[in-house]
Amino acid sequence: MSQVNLRINGENHTLDLPPDMPLLWALRDKLNLVGTKYSCGIGICGSCTVLVDGLPMRSCTLPAAGLAGSEITTIEGFAPDGDHPVQKAWNEEDAPQCGYCQGGQILTAAALLKEKPNPSDGDIDEAMYGVVCRCGTYPRIRKAIKRAAAYAATEGGDV
Amino acid sequence: MNTANPKPDLNRRAFLKVSILASGALAVGVCWGSPLSANEMEGDLWTPNLYVHINRDGTVTIVSKNPEAGQGVKTAFPMVVAECLEVDWNDVSVEQAPLDTRYGRQVVGGSRGTPDGWDDLRVAGTGALYMLTAAAAEKWSVPAAECSAKSGVIYHAASGRSVPYAELLDGAAALPVPDVSALRLKSRPEDFKLLGRFVPGVDNHKILTGQGLYAADTRLNGMLYAVYEKCPTFGGKVRKANVEEIRKLSGVTHAFVVEGTDNLTGLLPGVAIVAETWWEASTAREKLQVDWETSHSDSTADYDRQALALASEPGETMRSDGDVDGAFDSATRVVEASYYYPFVSHANMEPQNCTAVYHESGRMELWAPSQNPKSGRTLVSRTLGIPEDQVEVNLPRIGGGFGRKLISDFMVECAWIAREVRRPVQLQWTREDDMRHDFYRPAGWHHFKAGIDDGGRMVAFDHHFITFGRNGKTISGAGLAPNHYPAGLVPNFRLRQSIIESNVPTGPWRSPGHSAYCFAYQSFFDEVALAGDRDPLEFRLDLLSRAYGEPPLDLERTSGTLRMAAEKAGWGRNPGANRGLGMAFHFDHGGFVSHVAQVVADGSRIKVEKVWSGIDVGPVINLSGASNQVEGAVVDALSTAQLEITFANGATEQSNFSDYDLLRINQAPEVECHFIQSDFPPMGLGEPPIAPATPAITNAIFAATGKRIRELPFSRSGIVA
Numbered sequence: 001m002s003q004v005n006l007r008i009n010g011e012n013h014t015l016d017l018p019p020d021m022p023l024l025w026a027l028r029d030k031l032n033l034v035g036t037k038y039s040c041g042i043g044i045c046g047s048c049t050v051l052v053d054g055l056p057m058r059s060c061t062l063p064a065a066g067l068a069g070s071e072i073t074t075i076e077g078f079a080p081d082g083d084h085p086v087q088k089a090w091n092e093e094d095a096p097q098c099g100y101c102q103g104g105q106i107l108t109a110a111a112l113l114k115e116k117p118n119p120s121d122g123d124i125d126e127a128m129y130g131v132v133c134r135c136g137t138y139p140r141i142r143k144a145i146k147r148a149a150a151y152a153a154t155e156g157g158d159v
Numbered sequence: 160m161n162t163a164n165p166k167p168d169l170n171r172r173a174f175l176k177v178s179i180l181a182s183g184a185l186a187v188g189v190c191w192g193s194p195l196s197a198n199e200m201e202g203d204l205w206t207p208n209l210y211v212h213i214n215r216d217g218t219v220t221i222v223s224k225n226p227e228a229g230q231g232v233k234t235a236f237p238m239v240v241a242e243c244l245e246v247d248w249n250d251v252s253v254e255q256a257p258l259d260t261r262y263g264r265q266v267v268g269g270s271r272g273t274p275d276g277w278d279d280l281r282v283a284g285t286g287a288l289y290m291l292t293a294a295a296a297e298k299w300s301v302p303a304a305e306c307s308a309k310s311g312v313i314y315h316a317a318s319g320r321s322v323p324y325a326e327l328l329d330g331a332a333a334l335p336v337p338d339v340s341a342l343r344l345k346s347r348p349e350d351f352k353l354l355g356r357f358v359p360g361v362d363n364h365k366i367l368t369g370q371g372l373y374a375a376d377t378r379l380n381g382m383l384y385a386v387y388e389k390c391p392t393f394g395g396k397v398r399k400a401n402v403e404e405i406r407k408l409s410g411v412t413h414a415f416v417v418e419g420t421d422n423l424t425g426l427l428p429g430v431a432i433v434a435e436t437w438w439e440a441s442t443a444r445e446k447l448q449v450d451w452e453t454s455h456s457d458s459t460a461d462y463d464r465q466a467l468a469l470a471s472e473p474g475e476t477m478r479s480d481g482d483v484d485g486a487f488d489s490a491t492r493v494v495e496a497s498y499y500y501p502f503v504s505h506a507n508m509e510p511q512n513c514t515a516v517y518h519e520s521g522r523m524e525l526w527a528p529s530q531n532p533k534s535g536r537t538l539v540s541r542t543l544g545i546p547e548d549q550v551e552v553n554l555p556r557i558g559g560g561f562g563r564k565l566i567s568d569f570m571v572e573c574a575w576i577a578r579e580v581r582r583p584v585q586l587q588w589t590r591e592d593d594m595r596h597d598f599y600r601p602a603g604w605h606h607f608k609a610g611i612d613d614g615g616r617m618v619a620f621d622h623h624f625i626t627f628g629r630n631g632k633t634i635s636g637a638g639l640a641p642n643h644y645p646a647g648l649v650p651n652f653r654l655r656q657s658i659i660e661s662n663v664p665t666g667p668w669r670s671p672g673h674s675a676y677c678f679a680y681q682s683f684f685d686e687v688a689l690a691g692d693r694d695p696l697e698f699r700l701d702l703l704s705r706a707y708g709e710p711p712l713d714l715e716r717t718s719g720t721l722r723m724a725a726e727k728a729g730w731g732r733n734p735g736a737n738r739g740l741g742m743a744f745h746f747d748h749g750g751f752v753s754h755v756a757q758v759v760a761d762g763s764r765i766k767v768e769k770v771w772s773g774i775d776v777g778p779v780i781n782l783s784g785a786s787n788q789v790e791g792a793v794v795d796a797l798s799t800a801q802l803e804i805t806f807a808n809g810a811t812e813q814s815n816f817s818d819y820d821l822l823r824i825n826q827a828p829e830v831e832c833h834f835i836q837s838d839f840p841p842m843g844l845g846e847p848p849i850a851p852a853t854p855a856i857t858n859a860i861f862a863a864t865g866k867r868i869r870e871l872p873f874s875r876s877g878i879v880a
Contacts, residue, residue, distance in 0.1 A: 018410060021438045025437055025438035029435075041815075075368065076370070079368070081368075090367055092359065094783040094787065096363060100373065128824045132816065132821050135791045135795075136793070139830055142827075
């Protein structure tokens, strides 16, 4: 066990973790933050995506011990009221089917829009390529990202 | 068979039951049974399922009985009740039911949720409204027929009076319940206010804010985490394992061998490792050494060799109509082609998992992402020797099923481990466990031969299907109904079947069978049409214009979807350079779907640009949920057409998304859905849209490239998507 200090969703946590424990399992099994999902375990499907200093990262392969000093945002802490333009657009397009991958989709989309407030189809393909949806909600994810971009543009909102 | 649209038989099944709950809410439920036993209605047997609670604050709580796996039932079912009860959707909240026999069938499968629930949901909503209306009429001393309802309020227009439902609850509860057959149930799309609209899913807020909804999100005091190692070779047993060494590893609390059973869909032999965190259990597993006793050595290469040898044998004749050989002799032209598709995996994003507590009282409590929790409960009960009424199953949201979670092996594994360790346990399979211990969709070979006359009309059809079985009988997902079209659409028809013995576990995979062989049939139809110099649409409509004996599907409704998809796609137009259009129709699980796909090609690299869908499943309940299923099925078809599971030495060769790489967003086409509204009873949509999507795409690839895809995945035919 080693002691690790993590800053997650704006709160500081000191955890005793097994060496090499990925962030995903620290979140799920130590902090009961279960919104971040396990699916492939090798960092290629994106269900476990969290934001580390604003950038989408794969928590299933990211050792928690290396994250001291970083600001970690999980889907629970992203916008708990669900009023972020990405969440509103996601609901209005009714993007989810089973919903299991959607936390990873939303955080990845939010990071894209932060960088490119008006993304092209090519930008969307590039940014979202790494997040797999087995239900095939991709057409709606594309629409939802465009809707969120339009929200931010018209409301002057911060995406 | 397929064409039947069963008429509601309400008298036989449904009774209303009304009561006031402790909260003061009016609860309305539906019970099942025969009218002869109506006098037993006060007994436990007649405890109603309480579909609807009308609360004192005017809100309405509607119970959703079926598990939700993304098919949208948790939104669609309450919509039906709300429609019939005349309440605003914003005033409705939805509660997930646990497994409870009072709810009848609680299964995600066979696209049967909607047709099975349709009558009872309407009875519950309409019956509740009937009683509220009667209570208002009594209160005002006016005939009930003069009252109307809207948005949770009963109105008497003649006197200008109105009263909200919430003030009528006690009055309604005191009235006799109506005979269900006296209720007028809405059935026509033109009568609907809520049904047919685009309604976002009721769990969306929880999904979008990451709240715990899934089985693996269950957190219990003192809970441990488990992994379960099974033999990579199907059917292997544990001789011995280094469990003593494993027990000493960091965080590990238990490690033990489970002898298991011979039931391939039950508790397989293996080794359980339990730890304080899942990561520690999983890390300890890397040190696990098991001596397996194995006897099987199935391999894809061997299957291929056997299939080749069987192709030249006659096989067993499953059906024969007319004079097939004579018709070939007199045919103007004979077209022959062979098709192949591989085994595929379900690969739900949520790998199998379960949470269980074995209580001191002997009661087993489970949180299971099961598509068929009742069969899972039976499996747990029989394997562990716990009476069924002592096994309680909660139904969290399922992170994708597609048929995999109809088999509840993960439930019995977790229950076994929980009883062994006497603490709450969460079993989480790895992705590798999931892919290596799936119940795969079987591969298949189809050798077709068609004879056409001067007009290009198909007059003879011979089909040799090579499939998989055990002890000479086809295994799950490997059968083909002898009356499947084109049987009944061609005067001279023969189906022959040969079976390869297999030890591979197979099972239902979204639209079992159909999602595989529709590709072969509908691609070959294109070959026959083109050989007779006929347009693929005209050829198909002609094929669907007459039947020989009982039609294998409703010809009119099938043709309707084909015309709809073709019209919306602009069939017959020039799609442009390097582009092609392709089409297919199909009928399965009560739904009629045709697609037209447009593909653009750059050499052997293709992209599916757009798909137009014509769909007839009767009235649409939730336009969003319905079109989501169609869009998802098209993506699923394009994804699966690029994937294969192979076997060597009796084990699966693929293990993760690195070698079974699901489709990504950049390949996903736009999908345009066109629903044909009718007042046939509504059918489900989880399955019908997928089967015709694959051949619509492969036929479009042919139109764009001249390359006929006769083998899947695409890579076997030299196509890259």
